[in-house]
Amino acid sequence: MALLITDECINCDVCEPECPNDAIYLGTEIYEIDPARCTECVGHHDEPQCKVVCPVECIELNPEWPEDRDQLMSKYRRLTVHPVTE
Incomplete structure (x- = not known):
């Protein structure tokens, strides 16, 4: 399952830089997680x-x-595919 940040979030800013998929971002009130990432x-x-x-x-x-x-794991593979360049 994707993860979810609850209303108990104190906006301490420690989670966002730890996410290897850039799924965490500052929402209107608290940090949020993009479940697609x-x-x-x-x-x-x-x-x-x-x-x-x-x-x-x-x-x-x-x-x-x-x-x-x-x-x-399939989502991870889709997110980390690097296009082939010539």
Whole structure:
């Protein structure tokens, strides 16, 4: 599943730079996660880095984006494809 930042977010700015997929951004009130870019760090790390650094533990699974590890890995591959240049 993609991750979700809850209303408990204190806008401490530590999660955004940790995201290898650039899925985290400052929303209108709190940081948000783009579920189309979030892979829970599958393909990059053993655990979601945003959750590791979050001091208030406000990041949880997004129930609207159910994905298993294979789907997250497929998303990682799509996000990290580099076009062939000549």
